[in-house]
Amino acid sequence: MPSSLKNDRLLRALLRQPVDATPIWIMRQAGRYLPEYRKLRELAGDFMTLCKTPDLACQVTLQPVERFPLDAAILFSDILTIPDAMGLGLSIIESKGPMFEYPVRSAQQIKKLGIPDPETDLRYVMDAVRLIRKELDGRVPLIGFSGSPWTLATYMVEGQSSKNFSVIKELLYDQPQVLHELLEKLAQSVALYLNAQIAAGAQTVMIFDTWGGVLTQPAYQEFSLTYMQKIVGQLQREMNGQRIPVILFSKGIGDMVIKIAETGCDAIGLDWMQDIAQVRSKVGDKVALQGNLDPAVLYASPEVIKKEVGKILESYGKGSGHVFNLGHGIHPEIDPEHVAVLVDAVHEFSKPYHRES
C-alpha cells in the first residue's frame, strides 16, 4: 500500500486486504448539510463556479475530511462535466436540478458531438485533483468519479431531471442504434476522463449510474452495464506501482447488482434496498461492497444511528471487503453532529469484525 498514505483503509478494503476497522466515506460528504459548504457556495455565487474553480473545489473537498475522521476524500465536482464540455451548456439551479441549454436528441446532433480532451476541455477538474492531492498530503486517499454513460445520456437527451424518462426511452425503443452511438461516445469520453483523473492523482475511481434502475433488466444490461464494463476495461488500473480500484454503483437495480461483479470492477456500490449479506453471499470474494445505510437513518437519534450501523456491520460480517457508506447521497437537512456519530460508530463497532481469531 502507498507508503505515503497515512490512512489506507479505503484502498485496502476495496482490494479486500485486511484492515483494522471498516473504512467509511459518505456520498455527497462535501455538500449542503455542512454550514462551511453553504458559506463557500454563497461566496462563489453558483454551484458550477465552485466546481470550475480549482481552489474552491479543493476547499470544499477538504471540508468534511477536516471535520470528521473520514477514510477518504472525494473530488468535489458534478457528474455532468462531460456533457458540459461537449457544449451542451450545463446550469444547476438548486430547486430544479441540472439543466442543459442544448439537449441532443437526433442522430445528427449525436454525430456532431466531440470527445472532450480532459487536459484541455476539463482542465479545471484535473487542476482540482492535483491541488487536492497536494493539500491532502497523504492523510486519506482521493476518490475520482464520473457519471455513467447511461446516466449522462438521460440528462443530455431529456435536457434535465426527468420523472418518466419519456424522451430517452422513446429513443431507446424506437432507435436503439442512435442511442448506442451516443453511449459509445460517452463511454470513450468517460474512460479518457477517469484515466486523466488517475494520472492527475485520483487513487480510486467510482462511476455513478444514478438512473440504471429505471430500465428493464435486459435494457439495463444493454444500455447501461455494457458501457460501464467497456470503461472498466479501458482504465489505467495501476499508477506508481499502486493498484487503482474501480467502484461501480447503479441505484435501484435489484437483482441485476450481481451482474456488476462480472465487469472486472473491484467494488460494487449498494443502495439501501439491497441486502448486503445476500449480495455478499452471491458475489463471494469477487468484489468488495460499498454501502448501504438508508440515508434517512441520519434523521434519527444517535442511538438509532448506532443501532442501524451495527445491523449493517453484522449483516456484512467478518473480514475485509466492506466500505461503509450511505446507500445514496446525504440529504441537505442532516445535522452534522449525526454524521460524527455515524463515522465514530463505524470505526468503533467494526473493529471486532477485523480481529483475527
Next chain:
Amino acid sequence: MPSSLKNDRLLRALLRQPVDATPIWIMRQAGRYLPEYRKLRELAGDFMTLCKTPDLACQVTLQPVERFPLDAAILFSDILTIPDAMGLGLSIIESKGPMFEYPVRSAQQIKKLGIPDPETDLRYVMDAVRLIRKELDGRVPLIGFSGSPWTLATYMVEGQSSKNFSVIKELLYDQPQVLHELLEKLAQSVALYLNAQIAAGAQTVMIFDTWGGVLTQPAYQEFSLTYMQKIVGQLQREMNGQRIPVILFSKGIGDMVIKIAETGCDAIGLDWMQDIAQVRSKVGDKVALQGNLDPAVLYASPEVIKKEVGKILESYGKGSGHVFNLGHGIHPEIDPEHVAVLVDAVHEFSKPYHRES
C-alpha cells in the same frame, strides 16, 4: 364463473383457470391520455369532483372500456380517499400531485384519527361502484382498489408527494411504535373500505403500494407487507358464490416480490424492472402475475409495441395466470392509438400460449 359476465378472462386468469387469451387492463386506463377524459375533467373543474360525483366517476370509468376491447374496468377514484375521509383535507393539483391540508405527525394526532365508515364517510365511492356495475351490465368485471397502509401513511405524514420521505422515515426509525399505530388504523380502514367495495359490486380488488420500494428490505416487511397481509386476511373472498381475487402491487421492491406470494393474495402486480419469467419460476403456481410492460414502450412505434408485447408473453410462457398490464400507470402523453395496438397485440399474440397441446 359468473354466468352474468360476458367476459370473465380477468377473473379466470387471476385464479389461474384456463382462458382463451391473456386478459389485459391498464393502470390509469381512465385518465389524461384520453381526450374524452380531459373533456369531462375540464367540465368537472377539478380531479376530486370527478372522484366524488358518482355519475362522473362512472362515466370516466367506462370511457376506456368503450374505446378499447379491455378485459376489465377499474373504479375511477384516488388512492387517498381514506385519509381524506379521516379529515386530512385532500386536494389534487395537477402539477404538484396530492396535498393534505392537515398532515399527521404526532402520536396525539394519530390517536385522534377515526376509522372511516365506508357507507357513510365514503358513500360516494360505493355509489360509484354500484352505478358502474349497473352501467357495465356484465361486459367486463369491475376492479375495486385502495392504497396500501404504508403508501397512505407516506402522504398523510409528509403532507404531499415526497422525494426523500424524510418526515415519515424519521418517525419510522425514531418512533416505530407511533408509525405502527397509524398503520394499524389504516389497515383496519382499508379492509373495511375494500369489503364495502366488494359488497357494492367490485369483483376483484387491488392494493397499490406505490412507495414500498423506498424502504430497506426489513422495513418493507415490517411496515408495508405485514399490513397488506393483515388486510388480505380480513377481506371477503367470496360474494354471491363467486371468488373475489385480491391483487397486491408494490413498486420497486426487487427480490421482496417473492414474499408477497406468501400473504394469501391471488395475484402479484409486477413493475417493469421485474423479470416475469424469473418471478414465475420462483412463485410457481401459488399466485397469478400481473404486468409488466415498461409504460414508456407506448411512446414507441406500433411495431416496437408489438415486439415488446411478444417478449413479455413469451417470457411468461404457456398457461393461465397472467394478466397483461403496464408495470406502472400509463403516462398522460401517450397516443390512444398506441393503446389500441397494445390491447389487440396482447389478445392476438397470446392465443397460442393458451391452446391445449
